[in-house]
Amino acid sequence: MKFTTYLWERWKTILLLAFAVMTTEIFLLTYQVNGFVHIYVALAVPAAFLLGVFLEYHAKKVFYDDVQGKLEQLEEKYLIVEMLGAAAFTEERQLMEILAETGKSMAEQVNAHKHIQQEYKDYIELWIHEIKLPIATAKMIIENNRNAVSESIGEELNRIEDYTEQALYYARSSYANKDYRITKCHLPDMVNEAVKRNKQTLINQHIRIVIENVDAFVYADAKWCHFILNQILANSIKYRKETDSEICFFAEQGKESVVLHIRDNGIGIKASEVPKVFEKGFTGTNGRIGKKSTGIGLYLCKKLCDKLGLGIELDSEENVGTEVRLLFPKNSYFGEGH
Amino acid sequence: MQKILILEDDEKLRYELEIFLNRNGYETEGVKHYEQALASMVQSDAELILLDINLPGADGEYLLKEYRKVSDTPVIMITSRDSELDELLSMHYGADHYVTKPFNPQILLAKIVAVLKRSGGQAVCDTVDCGDFVLDLSKSRIETGAACAELTVNELRIMKCLVKNRGSIVSREAIMNDLWENEAFIDDNTLTVNMTRIRKKLEELGLKERIVTKRGQGYMLL
Numbered sequence: 001m002k003f004t005t006y007l008w009e010r011w012k013t014i015l016l017l018a019f020a021v022m023t024t025e026i027f028l029l030t031y032q033v034n035g036f037v038h039i040y041v042a043l044a045v046p047a048a049f050l051l052g053v054f055l056e057y058h059a060k061k062v063f064y065d066d067v068q069g070k071l072e073q074l075e076e077k078y079l080i081v082e083m084l085g086a087a088a089f090t091e092e093r094q095l096m097e098i099l100a101e102t103g104k105s106m107a108e109q110v111n112a113h114k115h116i117q118q119e120y121k122d123y124i125e126l127w128i129h130e131i132k133l134p135i136a137t138a139k140m141i142i143e144n145n146r147n148a149v150s151e152s153i154g155e156e157l158n159r160i161e162d163y164t165e166q167a168l169y170y171a172r173s174s175y176a177n178k179d180y181r182i183t184k185c186h187l188p189d190m191v192n193e194a195v196k197r198n199k200q201t202l203i204n205q206h207i208r209i210v211i212e213n214v215d216a217f218v219y220a221d222a223k224w225c226h227f228i229l230n231q232i233l234a235n236s237i238k239y240r241k242e243t244d245s246e247i248c249f250f251a252e253q254g255k256e257s258v259v260l261h262i263r264d265n266g267i268g269i270k271a272s273e274v275p276k277v278f279e280k281g282f283t284g285t286n287g288r289i290g291k292k293s294t295g296i297g298l299y300l301c302k303k304l305c306d307k308l309g310l311g312i313e314l315d316s317e318e319n320v321g322t323e324v325r326l327l328f329p330k331n332s333y334f335g336e337g338h
Numbered sequence: 339m340q341k342i343l344i345l346e347d348d349e350k351l352r353y354e355l356e357i358f359l360n361r362n363g364y365e366t367e368g369v370k371h372y373e374q375a376l377a378s379m380v381q382s383d384a385e386l387i388l389l390d391i392n393l394p395g396a397d398g399e400y401l402l403k404e405y406r407k408v409s410d411t412p413v414i415m416i417t418s419r420d421s422e423l424d425e426l427l428s429m430h431y432g433a434d435h436y437v438t439k440p441f442n443p444q445i446l447l448a449k450i451v452a453v454l455k456r457s458g459g460q461a462v463c464d465t466v467d468c469g470d471f472v473l474d475l476s477k478s479r480i481e482t483g484a485a486c487a488e489l490t491v492n493e494l495r496i497m498k499c500l501v502k503n504r505g506s507i508v509s510r511e512a513i514m515n516d517l518w519e520n521e522a523f524i525d526d527n528t529l530t531v532n533m534t535r536i537r538k539k540l541e542e543l544g545l546k547e548r549i550v551t552k553r554g555q556g557y558m559l560l
Contacts, residue, residue, distance in 0.1 A: 132418035133348055136440035140354035143443040144361070161440060181422045192521045199518040203511055209523040223420065 001064060006057045013049075021045055063092060078103055117175075124171040128164055135161055155200065162234065166296060169227050173303040180221035180308060187216045187260060191249050194229040201237055208246040216251050216258045218328035224304050225326075228312075229262075231297045232324045236264035238291055239322070256330055257311070263323040269316035277314055278302040340454060341365040343384035345375060345401075346416065347393050355388070358443055364450075372396050379405050386454055389433075391417035391424065399427055406432040412453045416441070444519065466501050468559075471545060473501055480543060487539040492522050492532055500549065500559040509556035533557065 007014075024041055070083045081100045087093045138157055142150040172179045191214050195202065202209060236247045245265060252259040269277065273284040280299040287293025298314070305312040311327030342364050346352040356366040369378050375396045379387060387405075391398035402413055415428045418439040425436050434453045437446055464476040472481045478494045480487045489497060499508055499516050510529060517524055524532070533549070540548050550558045 129418050132439040133351065136418070137348060137351040137354060139440050140351060140358055140443055144354055144357045157440075179421075195523055196518060196521070199515065199523075202523075203514045203518065206526055208525040211523065221422075223422065 001057075001061050003054065003057055007050075007053060010053060017046065017049055059088065060092075063087065063089075078106055121171050121175055124167060128168045128171075131164055135164070158200070162230075165227060166231075166300065169224070169300055169304060170296065173300060173307065180224050182219050182221055182308075184217050185220055185222050185225065187214045187218055187251055187258070190222065190225055190229060191260075193226055194233050197230060198233055198237060202247075205237065205240065205245070207237065207240060208244075210246060210248040212248070212250045214249055214251040214260065216253065218258050218260075219330075220308055220310060220328060224308055225310075228301045228304055228310075228326070231301050232262050232326075235297060235324075236262065236266060236322070238293075239266045239268075239286055240264065241266055254327075257327045258330065260326040260328070261323055262326070263321060265321040268318040268320050268322055269314075270318055271316075274314065274316050278312075339363065339365045340386070341367060341382075341384040342450070343379065343382045343387045344368045345372070345379070345388065345393060345398070346390045347372060348390075358447075359450075362447055376401055376404055380408055385411065385457070386450060387411060387413045389413050389415055391415060391419060391428070399424075399431055402428065402433060403431045412457045414446075414449060414453060416446075448519075466498075468501055468504065471540075471543065473497055480539065482543050482545070485543055487543055489536075489539070490532075492517060492524060492528075493536050493539075495520060495522065496529075496532055496536060500557060504559050507552050507556045507558045512556065 021042060024045075025038060028038055028041065067080065067084060071077055071080055074080060074083065081096060081103050084096065087096050135157060139154065142154045142157070188211070191211055195209055195211075201207075233247065248261070248263045250261050250263075252261065267286060270285055273282075276282045277284070277298050278301075279295075281295040282299070283293040283295045287295065302312055305326070309329060311325070311329075313325045313327070314322065315325075316322040342359055344352055344355055344359075344366055346355065346368070352368045356368055359366050367382060367384060369375060371378075372393050372395050375393060379389075379401065389398050389402060393401070398415060398417070402415070405413070412434040413432070414435040414437060415433045416437050416439065417424060417428075420438045428436050434456075435449045437449060464474065466473040466475065470482065473494075474481055475494070475498065478489050478491070480489065480497070495517055496513055499513050510526070514524065514529060517529075537549055540546075548560050550560060552558060
């Protein structure tokens, strides 16, 4: 807010004033009044006007600088009205009322959307809960009627189950509620679970599994970790080499964390695409050529890891393989041996 | 024959569960009316109960809590809720196991076997008599009248698989599946090596050519 600008914006008043002063001077000339009065009118009236405008400008500047300052400090800018005291001028009072009104209306809108979102999340969770029953029944039917056809349907059913689970975790990852429970987990159990879950494909595709030195305890939510490991393993299976594929698990005890490595000798990822793999909807060259990718898997892994406080990193070399590292912090808060 | 009581309100799933359990050597009894769920649990003479958490007009966790006041019969909870809290609550009320839908039927079966074994309902048979040799599961070896051969863990599992399906072909995939389920993630080559070793051990005991290779199909124990 600059005074010159403020003044220029009042040009109509200035013109009127100039007109008034000039006409007054003409009258004074006509009636042959004393020269001092001429000078007085020509100087005092504009000076009084200028001073008045300046005082007004100053008061407003103080007020708006205060608003601006508070706005900059505020994290949630829409709460600005709550931060301000009563305004001294009518215009500002009116402005405050408008602000308060818009703020209120916005808060209502936001709350309505929050409500809609929560309802949608609840519905997704309910739906996933419901869909599990027909999947379970279909699995039992397949088990009771084993043949080539039913087993093939069974594989598709497993895919449906995977996608369903992904939707559940997607819903969970997007909301602030704390759906997880950190416990002491045995790393080999988690790895074995993930491998066992994918055993059908791993055996059929003759993929070798090597598990070395994973013996460690970590603090995490077992179910979320199971989901994350399953996503990583599913990627290794999907982007495998045609022959002689291998997926290797091993753990490393760092000073501040236990690092689980999941390394495959698959087709790998282009160097230029590696930094983008955790982005939502990123499919990359591999995802577009032949292997259908949704670009959700790793994005979700990253999001879930962030929530759990785990680290996740990915290295890859094209035609050599990919390594994903999960970092479980050794948090002093949890402590060893409790 | 051991009897399993099934409380699952989805008729189709209950029906398929009964077929599955019957085929695996269990007698089953399905509860159809859930107004008297607790009474039917108490009156049943089953050795094990499969209990769904979401039942019409009754809550599985509540049923379990009440049931535990009068009986110690093992109970496996089946549910599509997968929160840690539900699992904790069930275990707290005295469930012996907790299975989430959709479950792998073989894993459910394994859990049933394990729970029944623990509850001591059945004397565990740890030797299998195969006529001219005996497979001793607890000592992990093959015995004939005169001699015996020690088996490694994997070899024992493979033998168990073959003995169980004696006279019919067992595919390599089926054997690997069984091994993987027991967390021995062996590859094709290792399986071949194990098979050769088992054959050699059988031969040393004078049991020649007892395992036949069916090309492209699998193995068969004669």
